[in-house]
Amino acid sequence: MRWKGRRRSKNVNDMRGSGGGGGMFRIPSGRGGGFRIPTGGQVRPVRSGGMGCGTLIVIGLILWALGLNPLSILGGLAGGGLGGGLGPSISPQQSPEVNRQTGTGGREDEMREFMEVIMGSTEEVWDDIFRAYGKQYPHPRLNLFDGQVRSACGLAxxxxxxFYCPGDSQVYIDLSFYQTLARQFGAKGDFAQAYVLAHEVGHHVQNIIGVLPEFNRMRQSMGKLEVNQLSVQVELQADCFAGVWGHYVAKQGWLERGDLEEALVAANQIGDDAIQKRTQGYVVPEAFNHGTSEQRRRWFERGFESGRIEACDTFNARSL
Structure with missing residues (x-):
């Protein structure tokens, strides 16, 4: 990627070395607790006695166009906001090599600069998209941590x-994750790393337009299988939103030969089916909550090729 020398976000907080606080939050098999979203087969929108998320995103866009506040209206529909049950939205994401030495300097400083630049680019892209609807995009904060961290969603x-925590509208990344993805998943490259951050920012967009609050409301009356199916749709939409971001940075000349393939390889490597095969040797589709490798790759490509958030309606898609 041609990222050096570009604007750096001021919404990046380097918490590394601060200890993060508190005890440990156990998360099995590389998947996060709380608001997790693995993959599944081809599913239709899950309805639960109220508006589905597909209806919700369309209404949110209409409200923007009419000059109304979708947050207040959709917040009411979602039963008073997020509640305490919505934890980290986590997807095992991609990775370049990160040399984690004691303290900072060298590669550490370069990685922080890279994250600041990518965060800045997401701010610019989503600023423009929201502005097209006559609205302002509230920027999330990115926290770089090591070991463990305390967020409004609890300890992780x-x-x-x-992961993205909707409770405080912040993204949390331990940069050693990129090393893990590179070594264990074979997903390397700066655009693969950028895709990870863009995916989490995609969850922030979902939080703003009301998708995450509605998901939290609906999941309270669902069984585990239904929650997993709906989670897949939420995660794939975040992949698509990451692709929308990629579309615009590509138009701005950021990408070099091979960059797109880096993101597609990363999406392929973190599909639920690929992770299950790697960790347990067999696949359990009922346990998918982020999407299969094919689905994650397809929805990222859909956003990348179209550059339109309307193309990211996973909730009303005939197939995923």
Missing amino acids: SAAAGP
Whole structure:
């Protein structure tokens, strides 16, 4: 990626070395607790006695166009906001090599600069998209941590992977995750790393337009299988939103030969089916909550090729 020398976000907080606080939050098999979203087969939107998320995102866009506040209206529909049950939204994401030495300097400084630049690019892209609807995009904060961290969603360890906490509208990433993805998953490259961050920012967009609050409301009356199916749709939409971001940075000349393939390889390596095969040797589709390798790759490509958030309606798609 041609990222050097570009604007750096001021919304990046380097918490590394601060200890993060508190005890450990156990997260099995590389998946996060709380608001997790693995993959599944082809599913239709899950309805639960109220508006589905597909209806919700369309209504959110209409409200923007009419000059109304979708947050207040959709917040009411979602039963008073997020509640205490919505924890980290986590997807095992991609990775370049990160040399974690004691203290900072060298590669550590370069990685922080890279994250600041990518965060800045997401701010610019989503600023423009929201502005097209006559609205302002509230920027999330990115927290770089090591070991463990305390967020409004509770305590999390580095094993959780990158996650977005809707309770404080912040993204959390332990940079050692990129090393893990590179070594264990074979997903290397700066655009693969950028895709990880763009995916988590995609969850922030979902939080703003009301998708995450509605998901939290609906899941309260669902069984585990239904929650997993709906989780897949939420995660794939975040992949698609990451692709929308990629579309615009590509138009701005950021990408070099091979960059797109890096993101696609990363998406392929972190599909639920690929992770299950790697960790347990067999696949259990009922346990998918982020999407299969094919689905994750397809929805990222859909956003990348179209550059339109309307193309990311996973909730009303005939197939995923």
